[in-house]
Amino acid sequence: MSMHSHSPASVDRTDDALLTVENLQTSFFTDKETIRAVDSISFEIDRGETVGIVGESGSGKSVTARSIMGLIDAPGRVVGGSVRFNDAETVERLARQYPDRTIDVDELRTEHDVADCIEQLLEQGVSPAKLTDGEQDRSDVDPVELAREDIVTMRDLVERRFTDELGITEKSAFVVRDTDGGYVDATHASEDAFRKLRGRGISMIFQDPLTSLNPVYTVGNQIKEAIRLHQGLQGTEAHEEAIRLLEAVSIPDAHRRVDEYPHEFSGGMRQRAVIAMALACKPELLICDEPTTALDVTIQAQILELLMEIQDDRDLAIMFITHDMGVIAEIADQVNVMYAGELVEKAPVGALFDAPKHPYTQGLLESIPGRHPEEDRLRTIEGDVPTPNEQPTYCRFAPRCPEAFDACEVVHPENVGVGDAEHTAACLLYPEELPTDEALEQHRSLGATDGGDQR
Ligand SMILES: Nc1ncnc2c1ncn2[C@@H]1O[C@H](COP(=O)(O)OP(=O)(O)OP(=O)(O)O)[C@@H](O)[C@H]1O
Numbered sequence: 396m397s398m399h400s401h402s403p404a405s406v407d408r409t410d411d412a413l414l415t416v417e418n419l420q421t422s423f424f425t426d427k428e429t430i431r432a433v434d435s436i437s438f439e440i441d442r443g444e445t446v447g448i449v450g451e452s453g454s455g456k457s458v459t460a461r462s463i464m465g466l467i468d469a470p471g472r473v474v475g476g477s478v479r480f481n482d483a484e485t486v487e488r489l490a491r492q493y494p495d496r497t498i499d500v501d502e503l504r505t506e507h508d509v510a511d512c513i514e515q516l517l518e519q520g521v522s523p524a525k526l527t528d529g530e531q532d533r534s535d536v537d538p539v540e541l542a543r544e545d546i547v548t549m550r551d552l553v554e555r556r557f558t559d560e561l562g563i564t565e566k567s568a569f570v571v572r573d574t575d576g577g578y579v580d581a582t583h584a585s586e587d588a589f590r591k592l593r594g595r596g597i598s599m600i601f602q603d604p605l606t607s608l609n610p611v612y613t614v615g616n617q618i619k620e621a622i623r624l625h626q627g628l629q630g631t632e633a634h635e636e637a638i639r640l641l642e643a644v645s646i647p648d649a650h651r652r653v654d655e656y657p658h659e660f661s662g663g664m665r666q667r668a669v670i671a672m673a674l675a676c677k678p679e680l681l682i683c684d685e686p687t688t689a690l691d692v693t694i695q696a697q698i699l700e701l702l703m704e705i706q707d708d709r710d711l712a713i714m715f716i717t718h719d720m721g722v723i724a725e726i727a728d729q730v731n732v733m734y735a736g737e738l739v740e741k742a743p744v745g746a747l748f749d750a751p752k753h754p755y756t757q758g759l760l761e762s763i764p765g766r767h768p769e770e771d772r773l774r775t776i777e778g779d780v781p782t783p784n785e786q787p788t789y790c791r792f793a794p795r796c797p798e799a800f801d802a803c804e805v806v807h808p809e810n811v812g813v814g815d816a817e818h819t820a821a822c823l824l825y826p827e828e829l830p831t832d833e834a835l836e837q838h839r840s841l842g843a844t845d846g847g848d849q850r
C-alpha cells in the first residue's frame with residue numbers, strides 16, 4: 396500500500412512500475428540565475444510500455460532524461476525528488492556490490508514502529524502535510540493514525556528518505572530491498588553505481604547518432620565493446636553477437652558491414668547501429684531522446700517501426716522524447732506533456748488525442764501538420780517557452796494561453812484529475828465540475844502540500 400493510492404494527482408500504477416519518477420527537480424545554477432529546468436515532475440513507466448514526453452524546445456525533456464541517467468553536470472544538479480528503478484535483478488546485483496548502501500525494508504519493519512517514527516518526525520517539526528503527501532482526501536487526518544491504519548508505511552518513509560532524517564538508514568544508501576519488490580534510487584546512486592545501472596538496466600540513445608559513434612573505430616568494434624562490458628563475451632562469441640544485433644536492427648549484409656566505419660553508414664543505418672549498441676547492454680528501459688529528428692520522414696518511420704518490433708520481442712520499456720505530436724500518436728501508450736520544466740498534462744495516448752484538456756496540449760495538437768488542410772499556413776502557438784528561473788506562484792503558460800484569466804497570474808496550477816482515471820492536467824480550468832473559487836482553492840492547497848524546494 397502506498398501513500399499515493401488515494402491521490403487523484405498521482406495515479407496508482409506504482410505497484411508494477413519499472414521506473415517511478417517522483418517530484419524530480421533539476422536546476423542549473425548559473426552566475427546570473429537559477430534555471431529550474433525540471434521543476435518537480437512525477438510520472439511512471441511500466442514494463443513493456445512506451446511513455447512519450449512531448450513539449451516545445453526548452454521545456455525540459457532532455458534534462459529529464461539526463462537526470463534519470465545521472466548525466467547532469469555542473470552547473471546543474473538534481474536538487475530534489477527521486478527516480479526509483481524497480482528491477483529485481485538490478486536490485487539484487489547492486490545489493491551484493493554495495494551491502495553498506497543497501498536498506499532492507501523488512502528488517503526496518505521488525506525493528507521500528509512506523510507510528511513511532513511518524514511521531515518523532517512530527518516532533519522534529521516535519522509538517523503533517525508532508526507526511527500525508529498524496530493523501531489529499533485524508534489531509535485532515537493525523538498521520539500517526541494513517542500509520543496505524545497501514546496507509547502510510549515504512550516503505551513510504553524510506554521512499555521519501557524520512558528514515559535518513561531519523562538516523563535509521565544511511566544517507567548514502569541507494570539500494571532498497573523489500574518483499575514487494577525493491578528499487579534502486581538513481582538520484583542517490585554513486586557515480587560508479589550509475590555506470591552499472593546505465594547500460595544493463597537503463598540505456599539511452601540520442602538525437603544525433605554521430606555523437607554516440609566514434610569515427611575512428613569500426614561499428615562492429617564499438618558494439619563488441621558494449622557486449623564485452625555488459626555481457627562479458629569475447630572474441631568470436633562477441634563478433635557473432637554483434638552480427639546478430641545488427642541483423643536485429645535490420646542492417647542488411649551484417650556480416651560485411653560489421654567491419655565498416657560509421658562514415659560508411661547512411662544516417663538511418665547509423666541510428667540503427669546506435670540502437671544495436673544500446674541493446675548490447677540488454678536494457679529493461681530504453682530512453683530515446685529525439686532519435687529520429689535528424690532523419691528524413693521515410694527513414695524516421697522505419698526506425699519507429701523497428702523500435703516497436705524490438706519492444707515487443709524484449710518486453711522493453713521505452714521513454715520516447717519528441718517535440719512532434721505526430722510521432723507521439725504513432726508510438727506512445729502514455730503521454731507526458733511538458734512546459735517550462737513542468738508536467739502540464741498526463742494521459743493515455745487515446746484520451747490525450749480525443750480529449751486534450753490543457754490549453755497548451757490543445758495548441759500542440761492544433762499545430763500538427765495536416766490538421767487544418769483548408770488553411771495554407773501551419774497554426775502555431777504564438778511566443779516562446781519562458782526560461783523557468785523562479786519558483787512559480789502563477790501559471791507559466793498564461794502569457795501564451797487563449798483561456799487565461801486573472802487567477803492564472805497569482806495561483807500555481809497543480810495536476811488534478813480530469814475525467815479518466817489516468818488523465819491529469821495542471822490548469823486552473825479544472826476540475827471542471829467545481830465552481831472556479833473551489834477549483835482555485837484545490838490548486839492552492841495541493842500546492843501547499845507539494846513539498847516545494849526539497850534540498
Ligand atoms: N548546461 C545547461 N546550463 C544551463 N541551462 C541549461 C543547461 N542545459 C539545459 N539548460 C536549460 O534547461 C531548460 C530545459 O532544457 P532541455 O534541453 O531539457 O529542453 P528540451 O525540452 O530538451 O528542448 P529541445 O527540444 O530543444 O531539445 C532550458 O531552459 C535550458 O536552457
Ligand code: NI
Pocket residue numbers: 456457458684
Ligand atoms: Ni532536448
